[in-house]
Amino acid sequence: xxxxxxxxxxxxxxxxxxxxxxxxxxxxxxxxxxxxxxxxxxxxxxxxxxxxxxxxxxxxxxxxxxxxxxxxxxxxxxxxxxxxxxxxxxx
Amino acid sequence: xxxxxxxxxxxxxxxxxxxxxxxxxxxxxxxxxxxxxxxxxxxxxxxxxxxxxxxxxxxxxxxxxxxxxxxxxxxxxxxxxxxxxxxxxxxxxxxxxxxxxxxxxxxxxxxxxxxxxxxxxxxxxxxxxxxxxxxxxxxxxxxxxxxxxxxxxxxxxxxxxxxxxxxxxxxxxxxxxxxxxxxxxxxxxxxxxxxxxxxxxxxxxxxxxxxxxxxxxxxxxxxxxxxxxxxxxxxxxxxxxxxxxxxxxxxxxxxxxxxxxxxxxxxxxxxx
Ligand SMILES: Nc1ncnc2c1ncn2[C@@H]1O[C@H](COP(=O)(O)OP(=O)(O)O)[C@@H](O)[C@H]1O
Ligand SMILES: [Mg+2]
Numbered sequence: 001x002x003x004x005x006x007x008x009x010x011x012x013x014x015x016x017x018x019x020x021x022x023x024x025x026x027x028x029x030x031x032x033x034x035x036x037x038x039x040x041x042x043x044x045x046x047x048x049x050x051x052x053x054x055x056x057x058x059x060x061x062x063x064x065x066x067x068x069x070x071x072x073x074x075x076x077x078x079x080x081x082x083x084x085x086x087x088x089x090x091x
Numbered sequence: 092x093x094x095x096x097x098x099x100x101x102x103x104x105x106x107x108x109x110x111x112x113x114x115x116x117x118x119x120x121x122x123x124x125x126x127x128x129x130x131x132x133x134x135x136x137x138x139x140x141x142x143x144x145x146x147x148x149x150x151x152x153x154x155x156x157x158x159x160x161x162x163x164x165x166x167x168x169x170x171x172x173x174x175x176x177x178x179x180x181x182x183x184x185x186x187x188x189x190x191x192x193x194x195x196x197x198x199x200x201x202x203x204x205x206x207x208x209x210x211x212x213x214x215x216x217x218x219x220x221x222x223x224x225x226x227x228x229x230x231x232x233x234x235x236x237x238x239x240x241x242x243x244x245x246x247x248x249x250x251x252x253x254x255x256x257x258x259x260x261x262x263x264x265x266x267x268x269x270x271x272x273x274x275x276x277x278x279x280x281x282x283x284x285x286x287x288x289x290x291x292x293x294x295x296x297x298x299x300x301x302x303x304x305x306x307x308x309x310x311x312x313x314x315x316x317x318x319x320x321x322x323x324x325x326x327x328x329x330x331x332x333x334x335x336x337x338x339x340x341x342x343x344x345x346x347x348x349x350x351x352x353x354x355x356x357x358x359x360x361x362x363x
Contacts, residue, residue, distance in 0.1 A: 015300075015301045015304035015305050016304060018304050018305045018306070019303075019304035019305075022139070022144070022304075022306065025144075025145075026139065026144060030181060033181070033182050035144075035147040035148060036144065036145040036146070036147065037145065037146050037147045037148035038147075038148050040148075041148055
């Protein structure tokens, strides 16, 4: 409730919420032994490769670890703007 | 001239990591170039207290094993100019490094930094030996409890055996109201036992928990009494000799708050 009120008034979220989010994030990264920094590095390498074929919205792309029922998954969402010249002419 | 200071205690959970993070921040705010090093290999913690956990790519063991350069592993804290973190490895253990390697690492860090602050793991075994290996001096953290002071006393001997100069003491989690009620040892009681110079006392305070939740060390908070305690200790660490003692007398509740609110009393952070 307090969090809702804070949200309504545009106040920063409670420190407890910060703690919970950071903890979840840490545990999932510990589980696969991949730091957030390494994931970030991986994302930029993957985006480099994808950009060879299609133009991507870098700012809106994400790659993250998610806990599924019995495993951790690497999920990503990479918005594509349009096919770049080379791939288009090939078709 | 740069130096490496190891923050140690013997007993776990007395506030070494909290102290390292906050002294690191406070020293950087004083204009020093500071590297804080997490020597607690396998139980990485300092990154979380500093709120830098999202930025780790390489760690101390990667550097020592030559998988990356030292500069690649150092994380710059954007909130305080001159502050850098060298994180511990999370999935290795103390045997991954030797005292000799730590000494070399510290030597390398001292070329670029004014102060290297080493967060020591609990215990007196290899983790301790690694953390102390490259140190020029030691700061011992204790709480006003029998078990913590006993361990601090033991550590003094080990610091001296490592041929470091006489260590200095920080008394953490001090509760003035309990001292007043006769339920906690006071400064004089404590200093009778580990007869070493006192760097300062840090109150037991909920600000520490909130700051750990957020990953923002309390030394950044101008209004916080605990923050002020760490900032004053940092000044003493740099050799300032006339830093006034912080007034930790029990908060007289609403009346003090009321006066502060009315502007009759200084902000909590600068009291004393
Ligand atoms: N001055 C203080 N006031 C309140 N809690 C504190 C204080 N110092 C440390 N703590 C708490 O004590 C616990 C242990 O602190 P930590 O710095 O991790 O100790 P260590 O590194 O010696 O094991 C943490 O939960 C921390 O939040
Ligand atoms: Mg610790």
